[in-house]
Amino acid sequence: MAGAGASASVGKEEDTKLKLYSYWRSSCSHRVRIALNLKxxxxxxxxxxxxxxxxSNPDFLLLNPVGCVPxxxxxxxxxFDSFAIIMYLEDNFPHIPLLPPHTHIHLRAINFQAAAIVSSTIQPLQNLSLLNYIGETIxxxxxxxxxxxxxxxxFRALEKLLKDQTGRYATGDEVFLADIFLAPQLHAAFKRFNIPMNEFPTLSRLYDTYNEIPAFQEALPENQPDAQCTS
Known part of the structure; x- marks a missing residue:
């Protein structure tokens, strides 16, 4: 009976273990990896x-009908939305919070706004499907x-938003949601899309700081199991 109980316990643990479907270069997946690592x-x-x-495989579309990662x-x-995933992790695993406390309403709002600029104003307009469309039609x-x-x-909007908010990190001296969204976007901008770092001094300083944090380093695209040498 003891063996059967142990087996059932292992099975239950496997059922509830987190699984992340990811693509190494996806900045949306990159955000989630950082959040998982921080927690x-x-x-x-x-x-x-x-x-x-x-x-686009049928099996994957059963998980995400939108057909994207993470x-x-x-x-x-x-x-299957990075913002929803990160908020789920925040609510379900509240240790090591990714947001300022509710008593800091304005600071929470700044974090949400910075995340929204990345996830709504920048990333959707640089994703693979849109770039392929531009390449094929223009x-x-x-x-x-x-x-x-x-x-x-x-980035101009983020520089203005964060100018008077930054400490060591985007909104003070603790890593929060804004940092989780900024780091992948900064990495893509500076390493992949040839944006000169000196154009955005606040963001460039933050980028250098993120590279010193193990949870951020481990989440980098080049450190993922499926990382490739070619685009």
Whole structure:
């Protein structure tokens, strides 16, 4: 009987272990990896190769009908939006909070606003499907200028928003939601899309700081199991 009980316990643990469907270069997946790392939550990494169209496979579409990453599976819970996933982690695993306390209403709002600028104003306009569309319908040469214009517009807003809020991190001396959304976007801008760091001094300083944090380092695209040498 003891053996049967142990087996059932292991099975239950496996059922509730976090699973993250991710693509190494996806900034949305990158955000979730940072959040998981900051909270010290182990998870199974499930690679989804966007370049090979694996996000359009029927099995994957059963998890996420939208057909994109990330997807988080936790027992019977399936979530497929990075903002929703991070807030789920915040509510379900409240240790190491990712938001300021409710008594700091304005600071919480700044965090939400910074996250929204990244997730609504910048990232959707630089994603793979849109860049492919621009390349196919206009010209491949227009892809980089388009991305750079989108990033610069969002970064100008973030510089203004955070100018009087930053401490060591985006909204003070603790890592919060704004940092989780900023770090992947800054990495893509400076390393992939050739935005000069000196154009945005506040964001550049934050980027250097993020690179010193193990939870951020471990979440970097190049440190993922499915990282590739080519785009």
């Amino acid at each position: 010290g939550l182990p998870y199974d990494y499930k690679p989804v190769n966007l370049l090979k169209g694996e996000h 997807v988080l599976v936790h027992g019977s819970v399936v979530l 010209s491949p040469d227009e892809k980089l200028p388009w991305v750079q214009s989108v990033i610069r517009r969002g």
